[in-house]
């Protein structure tokens with residue numbers, strides 16, 4: 001067993017030189033004889049064979065129709081479908097987050113009516129498949145032929161035919177957004193509950209209103225817990241948009257279906273869709289891992305969080321999303337360095353005054 | 354450090370009248386009555402130390418004063434006004450959340466667990482409420498924050514985050530944060546109970562200094578020595594009532610009630 005659990009870096013070797021030389025070099029882990037891993041080699045060989053077969057299939061099987069894939073990959077129709085998929089993802093997510101915040105706050109409020117309403121909403125929208133919800137909304141006119149604004153059981157002020165209001169676009173946005181809100185509400189609620197109640201009390205004790213406590217104290221600290229799972233939700237949402245094809249909404253998937261229904265090139269066009277979905281989700285994955293890295297780093301290094309990145313304003317010190325992290329030696333040394341210089345700075349400041 | 358006292362307490366408003374009046378305060382959690390009629394007056398500039406065994410309702414009483422808990426009966430006035438209510442005609446009318454928040458500005462509170470805003474630097478912690486709630490200009494708030502930091506011996510730590518500070522330092526920042534609102538009354542709920550023994554002294558020293566400067570304070574603590582040295586009056590609570598009160602000499606050195614004696618004997 002090594003004496004220290006910290007990895008030995010070159011910096012350590014120079015700084016802590018005596019620690020290295022104090023021991024016999026031949027008994028150093030760095031010079032140890034490493035185990036061989038024969039099974040790893042077998043696994044690599046098996047995978048290589050399978051991969052070669054896959055490549056052969058992709059290249060030699062003409063039914064993949066690569067020329068057709070190439071022809072449609074950037075066609076205007078497909079681009080429009082792709083655009084619609086992206087728009088639906090963004091709007092659905094925004095609606096989901098906004099409504100999710102409201103639902104989460106209702107869920108943890110002291111008002112039992114709000115609590116129950118929020119719980120019922122989440123129960124319903126998480127408990128039924130999105131596909132069913134979409135088709136249900138789409139057929140709302142069968143249930144409610146006229147939408148009217150007025151007094152329940154009393155006179156109506158405005159009244160319109162449901163069919164003229166409920167367009168596929170509206171159904172798609174509402175269906176995706178309302179469904180997403182139920183999931184986001186749970187994520188946000190978890191984030192809010194992860195913030196120590198003492199933080200709220202401290203905010204209240206200095207005279208902050210509840211809204212201000214939420215905005216300035218609780219939400220910034222909850223972000224650390226909310227943002228990573230939200231990234232997963234965005235990726236799910238990008239794929240879930242394909243469901244709107246059942247209500248004739250011309251997203252990416254509906255578009256390729258429309259094309260192959262005409263020319264019967266089913267496989268090549270499905271490949272077009274697959275390629276684009278993979279591109280979207282890969283980009284989102286990269287974005288997510290970037291965000292996660294920023295956040296895990298912000299646990300040690302306060303000024304580089306996404307929150308400060310998002311809320312930074314000129315002439316203002318960034319507000320950092322921090323969290324209760326264990327002791328982190330590196331940042332403590334950093335901090336004491338800056339503190340030393342700060343002390344100097346403020347001393348000069350005061351002698352000026 | 355050549356520093357003229359920067360602490361600006363609001364001394365004008367309650368000219369003469371008591372800063373805190375608690376009348377027959379009652380509070381229950383479910384069926385359990387935790388406060389069974391507390392009566393207490395605290396005068397301008399007074400330091401009152403509340404002693405009492407665990408579970409006697411000391412924290413609950415402090416939290417009722419700034420309405421972190423609402424009371425079931427009685428009345429609490431700070432600076433002559435009910436904290437959560439308004440007198441209209443013959444009755445008290447409950448205030449809105451925002452109105453209560455407004456009245457809490459006058460009441461500073463220091464918590465056992467410090468409760469500094471974890472995502473803000475020391476300076477941001479201190480100026481958040483003055484700038485955000487009171488609308489003080491930033492420069493003015495920063496200047497006052499720096500003088501308060503000097504007061505609690507933490508000059509130069511403006512940019513540190515709470516978790517980079519020791520418990521004692523965090524608690525002194527928490528005191529500065531509360532003082533930044535220029536409160537008329539400061540409440541301390543066992544401010545040193547979560548600290549390592551060697552850090553207790555620095556926080557008590559800060560509190561003694563504030564007490565000496567005429568800040569009106571109600572302090573719940575188990576530090577008998579602090580009560581002896583800094584208190585104008587010591588209140589002993591047990592079972593949700595005030596059992597005995599008087600000067601530190603009277604209550605600590607010559608307790609009249611058996612319960613007080615039993616409690617104090619544990620500290621000898």
Ligand SMILES: Nc1ncnc2c1ncn2[C@@H]1O[C@H](COP(=O)(O)OP(=O)(O)OP(=O)(O)O)[C@@H](O)[C@H]1O
Pocket residue numbers: 382387405406407408409410411412413414
């Ligand atoms: N939110 C609450 N819900 C239910 N019971 C509570 C709550 N807060 C306090 N109590 C109960 O009220 C009683 C008084 O609690 P309080 O915290 O005021 O005592 P204390 O005198 O501050 O004690 P300590 O010295 O341990 O801090 C205790 O029996 C406690 O269990």
Ligand SMILES: [Mg+2]
Pocket residue numbers: 411412413542543
């Ligand atoms: Mg207590």
